[in-house]
Amino acid sequence: MSIQITNISKTFGAFTALRNVSLTIHNGELVALLGPSGCGKTTLLRIIAGLEQADPGSGPVLFHDDDVSAQSVRQRRVGFVFQHYSLFRHMNIFENVGFGLTVRPRKYRPSKDEIRERVHALLKLVQLERHAGMYPHQLSGGQRQRVALARSLAVEPKILLLDEPFGALDAKVRKELRQWLRKLHDEMSITSVFVTHDQEEALEVADRVAVLNAGRIEQIGPPEEVYDNPANPFVFNFLGNVNIFHCRAEEGRIHKETSHASSAVIGSAAYVRPHDVGITRAAIADSIAARVVHIAAVGPIARIQLARQDSQEIVEAEITRQHYNELMLHAGESVFIQLKNARFFADDYSI
Numbered sequence: 649m650s651i652q653i654t655n656i657s658k659t660f661g662a663f664t665a666l667r668n669v670s671l672t673i674h675n676g677e678l679v680a681l682l683g684p685s686g687c688g689k690t691t692l693l694r695i696i697a698g699l700e701q702a703d704p705g706s707g708p709v710l711f712h713d714d715d716v717s718a719q720s721v722r723q724r725r726v727g728f729v730f731q732h733y734s735l736f737r738h739m740n741i742f743e744n745v746g747f748g749l750t751v752r753p754r755k756y757r758p759s760k761d762e763i764r765e766r767v768h769a770l771l772k773l774v775q776l777e778r779h780a781g782m783y784p785h786q787l788s789g790g791q792r793q794r795v796a797l798a799r800s801l802a803v804e805p806k807i808l809l810l811d812e813p814f815g816a817l818d819a820k821v822r823k824e825l826r827q828w829l830r831k832l833h834d835e836m837s838i839t840s841v842f843v844t845h846d847q848e849e850a851l852e853v854a855d856r857v858a859v860l861n862a863g864r865i866e867q868i869g870p871p872e873e874v875y876d877n878p879a880n881p882f883v884f885n886f887l888g889n890v891n892i893f894h895c896r897a898e899e900g901r902i903h904k905e906t907s908h909a910s911s912a913v914i915g916s917a918a919y920v921r922p923h924d925v926g927i928t929r930a931a932i933a934d935s936i937a938a939r940v941v942h943i944a945a946v947g948p949i950a951r952i953q954l955a956r957q958d959s960q961e962i963v964e965a966e967i968t969r970q971h972y973n974e975l976m977l978h979a980g981e982s983v984f985i986q987l988k989n990a991r992f993f994a995d996d997y998s999i
Contacts, residue, residue: 649675649711649712649806649807649838649839650672650673650674650675650710650711650712650713650839651671651672651673651696651709651710651711651807651839651841652671652672652673652709652710652713653669653670653671653672653692653695653696653707653708653709653710654670654707654708654710655668655669655670655706655707656668656669656670656692656695656702656706656707656709657669657702657703657705657706658688658691658695658700658702658703658706659703664863665688665691665863666688666691666692666695666702666863667862667863667864668864669688669692669863669864669865670707670865671692671858671865671868673839673841674839675712675839676837676838676839677839677840677855677856678830678833678840678841678842678853678854678855679840679841679842679854679855679856679857679858680841680842680843680844680849680850680853680854680856680857680858681693681841681842681843681844681858681860682844682845682846682847682850682857682858682859682860682886683845683859683860683861683886684845684861684886685845687860687861687862687863688860688862688863688864689843689845689860690811690812690843692860693809693811693841693843695709696709696726696807696809696841697721697724697726697728697809698716698719698720698721698723698724698726699721699728701717702717711724711806711807724806724807725803725804725805725806725807726805726806726807726808726809727800727801727803727805727807727808727809728800728809728810728811729793729796729797729800729808729809729810729811729813730796730811730813731811731812731813731814731815734796735784735792735795735796735799736784737783737784737785738783739783740780740781740782740783741771741776741779741780741781741782741783741784741787741795742767742771742780742781744784744795744799745767745770745771745795745798745799745802746763746764746766746767746802747799747802748799748800748802748803749763749766749767749802749803750763766802767780767798767802768780770798770801770802771798773798773801773832773835774794774795774797774798774832775794776791776794776795776798779791788821789817789818789821790817790821790824790825793813793814793817793825794825794828796813797810797813797829797832801836801838805838806839807838807839807840807841808838808839808840808841809840809841809842810840810841810842810843811842811843812843812844812845813825813829813842814826814844814846814849815844815846822846822849826849826852826853827852829853830852830853842854847886847887847888850871851871851874851875851887852871854871855870856868856869856870856871857869857870857871857874859874859882859883859886859887861882861886866879866880866882866883867879867880867883874887875887875888878919878991880993881917881919881993884919884991884993888921889921889922889964890919890920890921890922891919891920891921891922891925891963891964891987892917892918892919893917893918893920893987893990894916894917916992916993916994917992917993917994918987918990918991918992919990919991919992919993920987920988920989920990920991921989922951922964922965922966923965923966923967924987924988924989924990925963925964925965925966925985925986925987925988926965926967926985926986926987926988927952927954927965927967927971927975927977927983927984927985928983928984928985928986929975929983929984930984931984932984932986934986934987935984935985935986936956936957936958936984936985936986936987937956937957937958937982937983937984938954938955938956938957938963938982938983938984938985939954939955939957939980939981939982939983940952940953940954940977940978940979940980940981940982940983941953941954941955941962941979942979943972943977943978943979945969945972947969948968948969949966949967949968949969950966950967950968950969950971950972950977951964951965951966952964952965952966952967952972952977953965954983954985956985957982963985965985
């Protein structure tokens with residue numbers, strides 16, 4: 649089931665949540681809506697679900713070319729998974745998963761045997777078949793979120809929508825669940841959209857990532873595309889750490905001096921990821937003298953903070969532990985840094 653939305657806007661009083669947003673999600677695709685708080689990602693998800701209505705004059709919401717803009721949540725047949733589970737405390741796990749089926753109008757309601765068979769199949773799918781008779785308070789947070797997902801799937805939705813589904817869980821459980829969600833999605837091939845502010849989560853799980861800011865989609869593409877080729881400084885900044893060098897750029901090289909133009913782009917800023925900052929003992933072409941300020945060598949990556957000798961600006965570098973051990977770095981010593989894979993944007997870029 650594909651989703652297509654065109655020129656969707658949404659205001660709440662004086663606040664504009666969405667500004668002429670258009671987005672196409674292909675059949676069977678898992679798309680992440682990623683962005684900071686207040687960027688409009690949850691509002692967009694709720695408009696797709698039918699929980700919010702777009703402003704008058706907005707374009708349609710299409711499910712497989714059918715306009716569902718005027719349809720209710722039930723008519724749209726979407727499954728919705730919230731951050732805080734929303735399980736019924738007085739019902740056991742089996743009853744929670746089957747609830748959506750038992751409250752259907754009689755003519756659409758499956759038989760008790762059919763409901764039992766479907767619920768057991770879903771509990772097996774989410775690896776909770778042995779917990780059917782337990783109650784929500786007896787489960788861990790990760791198990792409760794899997795129950796919530798099974799309940800949303802029980803009604804055989806056309807589309808699965810997830811709003812910060814792992815936001816209330818600790819980091820270790822979140823990582824386990826997002827890997828499990830990706831595997832589950834591949835098995836079921838249901839069109840899915842999930843909201844998150846966690847960059848790592850979006851990049852690891854999604855087929856495509858839509859980065860939102862101030863009610864607009866800044867960029868959408870496969871995870872490696874939006875990370876390696878960000879469309880603008882906002883996307884670059886939001887998807888991981890970045891060093892910014894105000895400079896003059898000429899033929900893809902960074903020049904520290906800014907007094908003359910030549911054929912350079914004046915007023916450029918070079919954006920460089922910490923893992924693209926090399927550290928050497930000797931000066932080489934285009935290197936920058938720096939002083940080691942702080943070292944955090946825990947795990948496979950050593951994170952180094954350096955202060956440029958010319959401006960005292962702090963630069964962050966990430967190198968392998970092997971390279972760190974070879975360099976034998978110490979705080980306070982002088983080194984040289986070299987910038988790789990720099991991306992240049994105009995200094996006057998504004999979001």
